[in-house]
Amino acid sequence: MAMIQAPGQERHLRSGSLVLPALFFVAVFLFAPLALILRYSFDRYDPLTLMQGVFTVENYVKAVTDPFYRNVLLTTGNISALSTLVVMLLAFPVAYYISRVESPRLRGWLMILTVLPLLLGNAVRSAAWMIVMGTNGVANSFLQAIGLIAEPIKILYTPTAVVIALVSVLLPFAVITLQSVMDSIPTSLEEASKSLGHSPLRTVVSVVLPLAMPGVAASAAICFALAMNAYATPVLIGGPTMQMMGPVVYGEIAKANNWPFGSTLAGILMAVTLILTILSTRLLSRRYF
């Protein structure tokens, strides 16, 4: 290490002065706001005062017992689970392909093509799916042109459309995590399996899949968390009847001004996300060779 010779005290002081501004910034603009909404989530709503100062769990009870909000939770859970399942099925072959492709050039390009949609943001990607899935969109025009359907079918503003769009939003995340896990699986194991006469498919199913399983679980956890927090996809692709957690949190806090209840819903999202993130970090950091 470069600066190991500095006396202990001085070193701590110096690293402190380098790290503290960033830490302070995160504490002030992330941790403090999160603590504030956590407190709000136990408060009672009053249209005239901001903070009542009471401490009650009634918001949490309402979130799970009120039929409307319970339905929002269930819809969010179902859509997220289904999207995650489809994403894993699609991401696995892509990640395996990228991880085992021989040409580094092709590999680099495939990574760029995977990351590009991820960085575009959800507004542009939702717009693209709206054009594809709309009544006069590409999908309907194409199906009509080849004579598969006579009249345009309704794709946009259905739960299926939300799942399709969410899958495409989540796919890059899943491919990236899985690809790094597969990079860490030595190819010698696959070669051994093949030399024993197993087909490539059987090798993948009986050698790669079990070894990649912690990675698959970790990446599924991340995808589920991301799906649950989605905003643009349910609003634009699902339409006004599609009630998922992200848009409902926004509505409660920014439109209805019900901060305590909005904070409760945000708190639920935060808690589930935190659990899933910790779970996936544990799974990914575990060494399994």
Added chain:
Amino acid sequence: MPRFSPGRYAFSLLVALIFVFLLGPLLVIIWASFFADKILVFPPSGYTLNWFVRAWGMDEFADGFLLSLQVAAFATVISLALGVPAALAIERFSFPGRETIRQCLLSPMYVPAIVAGAAVYIYYIQVEILSGFQLASTFTGLVLAHSLIALPWTMRLVCASLVTANTTSEEAARSLGANAIQTFFLVTLPIIRPGIIASAMFSFIASFSDLEKSLFLIGPGKTTLPIAIVNYLEWSLDPTISAVATVQIFIIGAGLLISDRFVKLGKAF
């Protein structure tokens, strides 16, 4: 295994189809931005560049674009100013709580944007009531919130390039009598420069394309580009929006290609 077995061919085809699913809609929206028809129909009756002119002529998009650029630029500068020293301390010094601090500085990446946005919005208003200092729906408030979107990207990429950089030259500089600050600016900084450029690019892109966190923080007449796109889409779907989206796709694509020249993308995640 034979190189051109049917199984291998089918596998490549499957992967290609999945990429079509991922990128196809983006190609369609780029294509649609050149359609001559007012209402989107496939195939179009002709092609035109007018939608780009029209989109730029609409205040919501032109102003949104400029605001997003400014916010992303400021947020990137702040995240570099905070993140580079912190990454240096974490990778080059040992001190108690180092791993916890690293996780804290990466944590903005793991907090759902919609939750973070809601929390910061309520916090800003509470701060304003207590101190009279307005942050909600101001440029400053937006930049501060976006700096947190950018910070974990800076941390990740700068840490990654510090880990891979050889410390020998730094040790040599120190043993030749350079002090810590000279060593940093004359030796470490040039070595990790590619990492810093890539982290600036990623920070910029992460801020520029953010939708969810900004939703709560924008004010009247101050709308970022992604929000302008969503607001427009809730009412209409026409080639104007395709033109706006196309511009965003090309800007971010260019940023991505530039940063890939400095740090291979595999290392960014």
